[in-house]
Amino acid sequence: MSRQRPFVARQARQAGLLNCHICGQLSQAPAGGGFVRCPRCRAPLHMRKPASLATTWALVIAAAILYIPANLLPMMSTASLLGSQEDTIMSGVIFLWQSGSWPLAAVVFFASVMVPLLKIFALVYLAASAQRRSRHRLLQRTRLYRMVEFVGRWSMLDIYVITILVALVKFQGLATIQAGPAAVAFGAVVVLTMFAAMSFDPRLIWDPAADSAPSLPDPDSDHA
């Protein structure tokens, strides 16, 4: 009598349904899989973002690699009458801290050093747990994902500061400021983590839970 039982599928995927992202048309997934299109608007259809985890991994790894030169190379080179000077992100933070601007130092440190780092760690954690089909802390992980996506653009603070300074301080002979190689690397880190967050499909977090859902009313079959 399972046919009379209420419809237990909790996800479109379980029901074998595809939702068109463009026109919203629901359609039945073919059994063989393959490359499918929307019957109405011909947009490509897929159950989950294709190669979501692989893309996320690739972008996160790239970001992690670039994070190293972003922090070690000079971010900004200042040339003035008093000699030239090259500053990395950390040396700037240390300078701000030593000159007494503790709140500013904290802001720069948090926005430019901690946020990209935490973002990379968060994405690694999300991708790894999704790959392992973990069913732990589903809600927290979703919240973490939302945070990562939200915070993305705010870590461009350093880049904004340098852009303004490079444009403003151009007194030929007296003082010039130039962006260092770390600026490019840092910008790449921020952009890559944003793309990684975008390519990560948060539905993958819930898939393992949904897969075990039909047997939820019957705890015995969960162990079968």
Next chain:
Amino acid sequence: MPELTPSSLPAATVEKPRRFRIPLVWIIPLVAALIGVFLAARTYYEQGPTITIQFKTGEGLEPGKTRIKYKDVDVGQIAAVALAEDGSHVVATARLARQASRLLVDDTRFWVVSAKVSGSSVSGLGTLLSGAHVGLDVGKSEAARRNFVALDTAPAVTFDAPGQVFVLQADTLGSISAGTPIYFRRIEAGQVTGFRLDEEGKRVEVQIFIKAPYDRFVSADSRFWNAGGVDVKLGPEGVQVNTESLASIVAGGIAFLTPEGASSEPARRNQAFRLFPNRSEALKQPHSQVLSYVLRFSESVRGLSVGAPVDFRGIPVGEVTAIRPDFSVGATDLGLMVEVAIFPGRMQIHPQPGKTTYFGKDARSGDFRAFSDQLVTNGLRAQLRSGSLVTGQIYVALDFFPSAKPLKIDWKHVPPLFPTQRGSLDELQTTLMRILAKLDKLPLDEIGQDTRKAIASLGRTIDEAERLVKRLDGLASGDVRDTLVEARSAIADARKLLASDAPLQQDMRASLQELGRAAQALRHLADTLDRHPEALLRGKPEEKP
């Protein structure tokens, strides 16, 4: 609302699966990894050696800011500055560029470059704005080194400057310091690079550097002298002032010259030269050969000092080297032995380097002895003479005294004893004494009394003469003078009388004019009476208008 069943939905269109493609997204981490590897490789390649430099103080050293410069090119920077464990100095850790590693050899030198203003130069003004940097001078050694001790001051001469290094030995340092210029014919030809006291503390060794091309003018026989300050000489030509340059007056200086006729063979590196106190001292003929003699004087040698000249009729031929009393037992009086060094080279007619013949004789041979004996037989003697009456300095003079007692050089004595003649000063003193004794014998008292008597009578005579003169004076005055005075006043009166403006003449002229007018009036009367005889009765006729 109809029940929504999956069967009521359209089926998705299935297309042929595309051919398998490499997920392009993996190119991104690949590129990132390549960039990372490239940066790491570049950083590793650019990473030069890390060295430590010891400084006396950390003045001007800022970790992460102070640069190390070679020929004003950035080759590294100070990474950390820390106090040494015992606190006696500062150890700076410096990271250098990769291409600078060959600069780090055993004798490479470091020093702090900051603005410096000294008596003769101003340097490093650029560091006033940019802060001090560390200078580097590459050594010539081949051995690599990583731990260095910095110099206190910038070296005066860098290793790559072409030139030669020599050493001067001086008794005192004088006004010389590192950086003191060295002049060759008043051209600045080098610098003092440093100085140090020798082991016994008796001499000062001054290291100097002579720039190319002047270094080839330093020969083995060159003379160096202290040319600082002003050398004022009072000579027969008047006052002579000698200086090297204005800067050397203030900051001191050293000059050198190779005397005429000396060997022009270039000096070797690090050769030691004596530093003479002045030019004339330095340019004396070389004392390549020294003959020692001893002179015995029985008179006082007060005013004679070691180093006093021995001269022959004005030419200095040697100097006094020692003065000691003569305690020989047989001597009747206590004499004084004066040892002198004679430089026969000074008496050469044509000085020639390397030759040891004088007056055609070898100074060491018996020939020369015979020659000397001949001179002594002819009356050559040593004598003490006063050099200056003001300072009381005396010197030893060699001269011929044909009337002197015949003596010979005592060649057995070591050094040979040369005969002497009592000094001219001494003789003068004896003569004076004799004159004084004679003066003493004179009957001065009687002479004085006689003189006084003579003076008294002379006084009387003068008095009488005075009286006579007065009498004559009285005679001359009286009648004669009165007569003369009156005659003079009479003549004056006469002259007044005869003068054109005298009153007598004036009056006479007035009277004559009056007389003229009276005669005219008389004529008028006669005319009137002639024409109007009635007028005599009726008076003058009235005029008709």
